[in-house]
Amino acid sequence: MVQTLLPETEGPRSKRALILAAAIESFGKDGYEHTKWAKIADEVGIGQTALYHYFESKAHCLLTIMSLELSRSLERFREVTADVTPADKALEAAIAAAYDVTPREVLQMRILQSHMDLLATPRPSEREEAERQRARGLVREIEQEWTGLLARGMKAKDFPKRDPHAMATLVLALVVSVWRWYRPGGPMTLDDVRELISGACLRLVGP
Template sequence: MTRIVEPEAGPRSKRAAILTAAVDCFGEAGYEATKWSTVAERVGIGQTALYHYFESKTHCLLTIMRLELERSHDRFVEATKDVEDPVEALRTAVRAAYDVSPHEVLQMRILQNHMDLLSGTRRSKREEAERVAARQLVQVVERDWTNLLVKGMSQGSFPLRDAQLLGSSVLGLIVSVWRWYRPSGPTPLSEISELIEGACVRMVAS
């Protein structure tokens, strides 16, 4: 996996602020409903200044998606690296997936709502670079979960099954939450995490 090298953030760079504002806007109002000029207003810059960092609103969206996939992969690796027991590793991975900030919730909502964007080639070289990197990361994340299950099956902790199919099913269950979960809703994320953790263990171990 080749990661995109992030541009150096000098003291006057607005890139991080633009990404933060875009996540807030895209996650709250929706990508299609958000005007590019609204992001500029939140940052306190003119709209033309946005193009110094992102050549289009889509370029910014793809960057957000790629960064979220990197974060998810890194969180999985960090959470499970020292856990030897496969069942506990599965539980730990699920809990880590929901150990997130409100801003990260928005990032994951954006990612899940626009996964279809990764399927088609982009004409812009910069957009295409972000799309390809994001697609590669999707494969890495799927492989993370598949390998966790393969390890459990090889040790006899999980019944022998199609690990790739089962891994995709587990991951699909986990990420489906971000399409409907709202921090202001009646169900706390900790309760959702506990519910999904139990469901994943039953799905894999029974």
């Protein structure tokens, strides 16, 4: 549950993973602006100031969460689409993977979705800016992956020929738009969502 949040070299008594877990929970459920940074410290059982040992700022923590989820999504996309043909099968696999997520990952996608615009403008401090650039790079890579998938499909005549980058933008928009309204326990299950979006995207890129 917590191990997945251990990214680099961590001391054995590091609370970094706990902080990330608590932050994902609060940022995702109550919203980033609405959650007090001090509350995260309370939940982890440390003073507010100790947070700054792990993250340069509240925003830096947010950016880290975003990078983490982008990285995971990219890797998963590559796993499930590698060597899959025809392209419509690969597209379906990518979409299925997008909705094959844990409750925590749902929260992370919601956080990501809600704060994409943060990636547009430079950050004041060096560490934050570095994390922003990392996230931007991952976004670009993900866009390239979807574009590549569609381009391959067009070349192989699985899809009609159109601007693959524009189409990737639209497909991606549809796929991520879900996180705006999806709620666990709501009227639609993730499987319903997969079916809905899968059909929609195939029609979108189809004839």
